[in-house]
Amino acid sequence: xKKIAVYLLVLLCLFLPxxxxxxxxxxxxxxxxxxxxxxxxxxVLVLFQTKLSKWREVSTIFTVLLIVFTLLxxxxxxxxxxxxxxxxxxxxxxxxxxxxxxxxxxxxxDKKLLLKAILAASLIVIIVAILxxxxxxxxxxxxxxxxxxxxNNLVGGGIQIRRLQSLLAGPNAFGLFTLSIIGFAVGAFxxxxxxxxxxxxxxxxxxxLTFSRSAVVGCCFGFLVLIYLFLTKKVNxxxxxxxxxxxxxxxxxxxxxxxxxSFAGFITHGDSTDQRVVQYERIWQTKFExxxxxxxxxxxxxxxxxxxxxxxxxxxxxxxxxxxxELGLIGLTLYLLLIFLVGFEINKIKRKDGFxxxxxxxxxxxxxxGLFINxxxxxxxxxxxWLAIGLSLNESNTNEKNFN
Numbered sequence: 001x002k003k004i005a006v007y008l009l010v011l012l013c014l015f016l017p018x019x020x021x022x023x024x025x026x027x028x029x030x031x032x033x034x035x036x037x038x039x040x041x042x043x044v045l046v047l048f049q050t051k052l053s054k055w056r057e058v059s060t061i062f063t064v065l066l067i068v069f070t071l072l073x074x075x076x077x078x079x080x081x082x083x084x085x086x087x088x089x090x091x092x093x094x095x096x097x098x099x100x101x102x103x104x105x106x107x108x109x110d111k112k113l114l115l116k117a118i119l120a121a122s123l124i125v126i127i128v129a130i131l132x133x134x135x136x137x138x139x140x141x142x143x144x145x146x147x148x149x150x151x152n153n154l155v156g157g158g159i160q161i162r163r164l165q166s167l168l169a170g171p172n173a174f175g176l177f178t179l180s181i182i183g184f185a186v187g188a189f190x191x192x193x194x195x196x197x198x199x200x201x202x203x204x205x206x207x208x209l210t211f212s213r214s215a216v217v218g219c220c221f222g223f224l225v226l227i228y229l230f231l232t233k234k235v236n237x238x239x240x241x242x243x244x245x246x247x248x249x250x251x252x253x254x255x256x257x258x259x260x261x262s263f264a265g266f267i268t269h270g271d272s273t274d275q276r277v278v279q280y281e282r283i284w285q286t287k288f289e290x291x292x293x294x295x296x297x298x299x300x301x302x303x304x305x306x307x308x309x310x311x312x313x314x315x316x317x318x319x320x321x322x323x324x325x326e327l328g329l330i331g332l333t334l335y336l337l338l339i340f341l342v343g344f345e346i347n348k349i350k351r352k353d354g355f356x357x358x359x360x361x362x363x364x365x366x367x368x369x370g371l372f373i374n375x376x377x378x379x380x381x382x383x384x385x386w387l388a389i390g391l392s393l394n395e396s397n398t399n400e401k402n403f404n
Contacts, residue, residue: 011038013118016383017167062337062341064099066335073293073327082308082309083308090301094382098387128166164209168378172215182222186200188354188388218367221365221368280316290329300314301376315374318372319376
């Protein structure tokens, strides 16, 4: 049973990076359900294989509570049944995968097989991105704006540069995917080869050329946390914090002059910032209407684009505010508690191996990126992020030797 779950995860890792492209190329949105099927099947296998005592961890309990509350939102949904289901699968499936991966007993060979699948799939996607940068036209199939991939993402004001998106559903989705793979390259891929960090030579320029501000900021913050943790081994915590804050100040000053130059369009993306401020004001004005329970799944964030019931698209480009709009104060509190507990568990891990480095980078990277984008925009990257964190917190890592 365990081997079947591992093989299903391998299939998931091989399918995910190409899912958006396959949906667009064949103009068949039902192909995306392959992901759902694989995750649910893994969860069912884990559910019947895991002892009840292993489901009593605090983070596991709050994960289950969040899942149950999201499902209960069907009772007060504003969206149609199908639109609610669309929103629920958007929100829950990466979390369900995390819950499942935490409970699987992986052997070293299982982990290597899983990481090889992620590396192979991501290499293909990155190579396609490089070809895209060189001007090779990628046939996307449909680009009629009905939820399929389009290739008209430009940035830079007067200097129009095409944002890289490779086979993902847009530059932001590709940026978040690249953010997750950078996390694997920073740490977990060391399980395959000590020099895996050389993969960063390819990944970092590709991330920058997505011009996904949230993913770049998340990447910088992830590295900043790792640098701080490294420095605390060399100097005291106050000195380490001072060095990191100095780096943040330097980056802020450079960004300020960049924004006030003729290249500002590469950061501001036109009126994108102004639109977000308008949405923040809207959330504040309707906070009592949203209340404790929210509008229900499928009414905010990426899942509310091209709604199946023709309803309004509520968005803020902030995952926490969008979660508040969908699930209200109760749902947001459960989500934030889950994030806090996961962060607490990551920080208390004593073995500082590659999986831990990956989890730290991805956790803090997505934590900050979520302030500037609803990272459910990048379903592939987010799924890989929860997979990485699940691997780090997996019980089979407890007795694993440090391979750094």
